[in-house]
Amino acid sequence: MADGDSIFIGASRKPDDSYNRPEQLLLKYGNRHGLVTGATGTGKTVTLQVMAEGFSLAGVPVFCADVKGDLSGIGAMGQPNDAMRKRAEDVQFSPYEPRQFPTIFWDLFGEKGHPIRATVSEMGPLLLARLLDMTDAQEGVLNIAFKLADEEGLLLLDLKDLQALLANMATRDKEIAARYGLVSKASIGVIQRALLVLETQGGNHFFGEPALRIPDIMRTTPDGRGMINVLAADKLMMNPRLYATFLLWLMSELFEELPEVGDPEKPRLAFFFDEAHLLFDDAPKVLVERVEQVVRLIRSKGVGIYFVTQNPLDIPESVLAQLGNRVQHALRAYTPREQKAVRTAAETFRPNPDFDCATVITNLGVGEALVSTLEAKAVPSMVQRTLIRPPLSRMGPITDAERAVSMTMSPVSGQYDRTVDRESAYEVLQKRATDAMAKEARASEAEAPAQAGTRGRWTLPDFGGGESGSAPQTRRAPAQRASNRQTVAEAAIKSVVRSVGSQVGRALVRGILGSLKKGF
Structure with missing residues (x-):
């Protein structure tokens, strides 16, 4: 719970195994960013829920991703059980009164929340x-x-x-x-x-209009509580690159749009980046440099970024060095990489002489964590073994009916539900292509009559062509050719003539040859 100038996270453990020292996150250093790490099932989501509740009660809007679906319960009234009441008593968290927090549900696919888009x-x-x-x-x-x-x-x-x-x-x-x-x-x-x-x-579904307006995720209620924006990411995680790119885009938009405010008394927005390792997996150097720049400079815009992941090794050292508020849940050390992660996590804390940090990390129970936050003059506090307080809102998902009611009563209801498709590059280029085709068709029609007027005419002088504008000359009909076919009578006469001619010719030849012989 927020106590004026801080958020109550839990109580640290004394050597006699009792918890009495409150561990708090000072709101004035809430924009110095943070890290929540731990193995699956050790309580990271509950810690995120507790911190989001604290920011909301302090009047700070929150944006977080609901990767598994159980964070949606933050928008419903808490349902405490005996174990939760016992924990609240152990950490001296009183009065422990279940509450419901103002929530806006978002979804890139528009199924479990208001559609969220970017151009x-x-x-x-x-x-x-x-x-x-x-x-x-x-x-x-x-x-x-x-x-x-x-x-x-x-x-x-x-x-x-x-x-x-x-x-x-x-x-x-x-x-x-x-x-x-x-x-x-x-x-x-x-x-x-x-x-x-x-x-x-x-x-x-993501690219288009109306695009998300940054002020719509930075709302507060009339009673001064910050709205908690929950992004439904269970389906989105099927495409982890889209998930990481969207959240990085949102961080960049916050950095570019928000004015400088220096170090305010409390953040203007708390941004929780769950499954943060997806942002850096196989990321090119230029992208990592971009993230480092945003994390380093967005603090002066009043935005606190909290990375949530399983292993501190998932975060590049250049980014890790800028995360002042840290919550480390249990890590397992079965493999060499896990053992290295434990050593890395232990070395990032300010040592506590009462225990060995590396040893405690592997022995933490569910709901326990090593906590170190920024104290006066932004100096990291000595690491403490802390029992995290129980959340005031529901632990677990809300029903579809409850989600539908929440969306209906949302302050942005109806603003993003319908897609707007105004004239843009697609329509302009399509019109250009249509105009070009029409122009080409008109040019072809203009050339067609000229070609038809000269087709089949001579263009040389005195050979059927005339002067420009003269009437075209008509062609003379060709003379009919005599038929080459013969009648039966004609064929018979020609045969007789050839026969007679042949006999006369042979007689003359014999007579001439005979006269020549007598002469010799």
């Missing part, structure tokens, strides 16, 4: 390239696409806008190459196929 332009080429797992060459083509869109005033709102622009670039590859360098049609084809895969995985 392709807002995502940008760097995050989109990460989402599509592109090579450097393909990322270069994507950067050119965004540059062309800016120059030609093309709005990139949804996936079909980007697909239309890429198809247009393929027809203009030589023109574009002369300005920006080689644009390979093969690279364009790879990007188009990747966009198709993203679309089939539900990416078309």
